[in-house]
Structure formats: C-alpha cells, structure tokens
Amino acid sequence: MAFAEAIRSVGRGGLFSLSVLRASKPTADFFAELTREIYKIGARSLPIIAVGGAFVGLSLTLLGFRALETYGAANQVSVLIGLGLYRELAPVLTALLFVGRAGSSIAAELGLMRATDQITALGLMAIDPVAKAVAPRFWAAVLTVPLLVAFFSTFAIAASWFQAVQVLGIDNGMFWQTMKDAVDFRDDFVPAFVKAAVFGGTAALVASYVGYHAEPTIEGTSVATTRAVVNASLLVLMFNFVLSAFLFR
C-alpha cells in the first residue's frame, strides 16, 4: 500500500514537528545551544548568501533592463528588482541556499549522532534528545533565515544598483524613487520575512527529521543528507506557492 505508506510518513513528520514544539523549553541549556546553532547555521551561511544575492541582483537587473527596454521603460527596472526580490526571489533563493548549506549539515550531524548511538545515549541519561539536539536547530533556523533574507536583499539591491546606475546608466534618483514607490511595506516587504521564517522552519524540520530517523550506518547518514536536501528544497518551493497565493492578492 504505497498510498497508505505516504500518508503515514506525512503523519510521522507531523508528529515529529509536534514533539519538537513540545520539547522547546526556554532553559539555560536551550539558549546556549541556540546561540551555537545561530552561529553555525546562520552566521556561517553569510558568505554564500552575500555572494548569491549579489549575483542574483546583477543578472536580474540585466534581464529586467532587456525586457523593459522593449517598452522604453528601462529606467524603471528597480520596480522589477524590488518587487521580484521581496515577493519571490529573496525568500526562495535564500531558503534553497540555506537548505544546501545548513540543512545538509543538520541532517548529517543528526545522522551521525544516530549512527554512533549518541541519540540513544542521551535518552539513557534521561535527556530528551529532541530537546537537546533538534529544538535549538529548529528555532535557530526560524530566527536566522529571515535575517539571511535581509542580507540577501541588501546585497542583491546593492549589486543591482551598481549594475543599473554605474554600468547601464540609469539615473540614481530614479532608481531609488521608483523602487520606493513600487514596494509597499505591508504588502511586499513584510511577507518576504514571513515566508522566510516558514521556509527556515520547514528546512530545519525536514533535515532534522530525516537525520534523526536515519539508518544507523555510514550509508544511512549519506542517504539522509541527500534526502534532506531534496525533500526540503521541494517543500520550500511548494510552500512558496501556497504562501504567495495567500499573502499576495
């Protein structure tokens, strides 16, 4: 029964998510782990986010310039940059980069903890392994992905400004003012960070679920890492559509 099995795996994922939420208690140890995880999956992801954002900004500007030139509206390319980044590109691409950079490491760490019986050992010492190993990673992702989206957008807009104003010769004031006019704080800017928090939580939950339930072998860890990246990326793309449909009219 492939269908029943699929439903059961969704159910297992949901129960795992519930257990993570239930295990999240603001103890001193939790905050210590949270700080470590923010550093490991947040601060250490900065270079890839910055470089990725800058190159997305550059190419998006070229694309928009080419498309808008047809209508003689090339000097309004920053409308496309602002709306495109905040509505779709910044949250989605940041989340995908985050999945590749941090999701894989979460799955591999938890998979190795499983393979080396550390998870069992924690349980034997009456320490909830979910509270100790999973909950801090989940909350660190929920907190840091919106902040990484801010970095991504900053670098993308700065690179886009360079490309548009310095290379393509669009007027500086025109660039900023058309962007300000087009991007609404409530309708465009805030949803980007709501999306980012959801994507961060999704990525961390999928990666830790897959890693936590990996086969306790070396091969199981590698399978778990692959599965974490594939499943989390697909879920992020699906949730992006659902969120776009609800957040934007």
Place this chain on the structure above:
Amino acid sequence: MATRGPRLEFAVGAFLVLALGSLLVLAIASTNGEFGFSRDSYALDARFTQVGQLRPNAPVKIGGVTIGRVEKIDLDPVKFDSIVTLAIDSRFNEIPIDTSAGILTGGLLGESYVGLQPGGDMEVLAPGEEIAFTTPAVDLIQMVGKYMFSGGGDNPPPSSGETSSAPPATPAPEEGTTP
C-alpha cells in the same frame, strides 16, 4: 559542552546586529515607508458608471499629491453603478462637500487613479458620505474606435502606412468601412 566562549557570543552578536541593521536600511531605503499597520483614515464613497482600469489600492490624489487609497470597488446590484470606497488620510478631513471625483490615468497607458477636484463649499464631507459629482473613466481604445469608425472626422483611416501630415490626396470614401 556549553562552550559559550566570548568569541562565539561576539560572532552571534555581530551577526544579529548586522542583520537587523540591514533590515532597517532596507525598510527605509527600498519601501514606501508606510510602516503603520492600521493607517488613520476615513472612508468616502463615490459612484461611477465606469471604473475602467481602476483597481483596489490605487492612489487618490488632489492636485497630484496622494492623500489616500482606493479601499474597495463594488457594484450596486440595483442601479449597476460601481461604488468605489476611498480611504482618505485623516489629516485631510476638510474636503468640501461639492468636491468632484474623476478616474484619471497617469500618462498615456499609465496606472489609473482617483483624482479629486475640491470645490469651494464651506460644508465638509463627513466620513462615510458620498461624493456627489463624479466623472467616469475614459476608455481610450473605445474613443479611438468611435473616432475612427463613426464618421466623426473627415479623414479616412490611414490606408497604407502613410505618415505624411499633408492632407490626404484621395477623396474620402462614401460610407461604410468595407475595403
């Protein structure tokens, strides 16, 4: 195992400060800066026979300055007028009662907006009241079509890419649009 060295705390702190800083810069430099989640505004209604391309959230302007937004567009189920509800910024609460509203277009194919032309009456529109004088949206394509095909002008439709401004040498065709 809780190695909360000062370097780790510094790194996390720097990350958070930088991230929140760039968030702030982005919010100020790249959005329209309307941070309030419930803007102080009041509603005015206006009835139009034709709203054209007007959409919710379009600006409401007096003399080119935005003073509010279109909140919703509805249709009167009996008279088939469209009822446009405007959310006007509370600062502009002394709009005269004989103000007229029109649906205008910025540029040739630009965005539609509601333009208000204030009157001179001493009485002021109260929240929820209706603007009595309105002009519907002008459909440019329909106007061009009427001009071209209703025999309103003497000129026939241009025949073969002729762009000279000289008066047409060919006599005007009798009537009808058959080639």
